[in-house]
Amino acid sequence: MFGSIQGEKLPLSELCEINPPKREVADLKEDTIVSFIPMANVSENGEIDLSETRNLGEVYKGFTYLKENDVLFAKITPCMENGKGAIAKNLTNEVGFGSTEFHVLRPKEGITSEWLYYLTTLPNFRQQAEKNMTGSAGQKRVPKQFFDKYKVNKPTIESQEEFKKIILKINSQKEMLKKSLAILDTNFQSLMQRAFKGELFTEEKVSNL
Numbered sequence: 001m002f003g004s005i006q007g008e009k010l011p012l013s014e015l016c017e018i019n020p021p022k023r024e025v026a027d028l029k030e031d032t033i034v035s036f037i038p039m040a041n042v043s044e045n046g047e048i049d050l051s052e053t054r055n056l057g058e059v060y061k062g063f064t065y066l067k068e069n070d071v072l073f074a075k076i077t078p079c080m081e082n083g084k085g086a087i088a089k090n091l092t093n094e095v096g097f098g099s100t101e102f103h104v105l106r107p108k109e110g111i112t113s114e115w116l117y118y119l120t121t122l123p124n125f126r127q128q129a130e131k132n133m134t135g136s137a138g139q140k141r142v143p144k145q146f147f148d149k150y151k152v153n154k155p156t157i158e159s160q161e162e163f164k165k166i167i168l169k170i171n172s173q174k175e176m177l178k179k180s181l182a183i184l185d186t187n188f189q190s191l192m193q194r195a196f197k198g199e200l201f202t203e204e205k206v207s208n209l
Helices: 115-118 123-131 158-194 199-208
Strands: 016-018 033-037 053-055 066-067 069-074 086-087 095-098 102-107
Touching: 053 115, 066 102, 069 115, 102 115, 115 123, 115 158, 158 199
Parallel strands: 033 095
Antiparallel strands: 016 102, 033 053, 066 095, 069 086, 069 102
16 A cells, blocks of 8 residues: 655654743643553553543643644563554643653644554664664663654555554454453353363253253
């Protein structure tokens, strides 16, 4: 879908804003409830646990600001190499604050969150990010300047929207499968409990009478 794009490659920082300023929400009341996202609440497969919330006044200083549809990218080792990142969706009041070890990428006009997020999941992208890490062993981080160095062709918005439709359909199917697996697991655990209590054998004898 994106392999035959013509034209000059652009720095990724021209296609998205890196770490937008938190002054955007400076006018909100301090008791405004917002989503709070520590690193542990972001998975390696694009999922975010949004169960935690905080008052804006508690997190405005000392945490990373984000809003609805921003892309989170873990910048510290080993979270970056492990693939931690996600699209911020369903945030409380469409605002969130999280770990200082996230870079926040905000798509500019003509760029979708889906295209941007899945670009950051590519092995080549992560490998290049790893090569550009700075700092000492165990505390290496991807600097903001990396997004100036990493260049990519800009796909048409039409192809990005088509890609988004495909991704949403696949994710919907994945959710259905997860629910089915959860039901199967519950049934299996119930089966095991009955088996070790001797209930299955009793039921089978009764059914054969």
